[in-house]
Amino acid sequence: MKLTWKEVPIGGVIPKGGVAFEYKSGDWRTFKPVIDINKCVNCLICWIYCPDASIIRLERHVDVDYYHCKGCGICAEECPVKAITMREE
Numbered sequence: 253m254k255l256t257w258k259e260v261p262i263g264g265v266i267p268k269g270g271v272a273f274e275y276k277s278g279d280w281r282t283f284k285p286v287i288d289i290n291k292c293v294n295c296l297i298c299w300i301y302c303p304d305a306s307i308i309r310l311e312r313h314v315d316v317d318y319y320h321c322k323g324c325g326i327c328a329e330e331c332p333v334k335a336i337t338m339r340e341e
């Protein structure tokens with residue numbers, strides 16, 4: 253039987269903006285990026301490339317927002333001085 257759009261049950265509803273911020277996507281991670289602050293030159297390339305906006309800018313180096321970081325490893329791949337190591341959780 254073919255349903256009309258009026259008969260299809262309501263699926264995923266996003267009730268408001270900014271819900272991705274509240275969602276703990278860090279739960280998905282199997283590897284975590286660890287910053288070596290002695291190697292970091294604060295170039296912010298990892299901050300630009302991170303698809304989850306999980307790189308935190310600090311005065312002299314960066315840090316990671318582990319609540320949202322999914323552990324994709326892009327930051328470690330792109331860091332020009334290899335200041336980021338992916339470690340198993």
Ligand code: SF4
Pocket residue numbers: 285301302303304305306307316320321322323324325326327328
């Ligand atoms: S591992 Fe991926 S999600 Fe986590 S900080 Fe690096 S680029 Fe962002």
Ligand code: SF4
Pocket residue numbers: 287291292293294295296297298299313314330331332333334335336
């Ligand atoms: S890409 Fe590497 S050197 Fe640049 S800010 Fe990120 S961790 Fe530091």
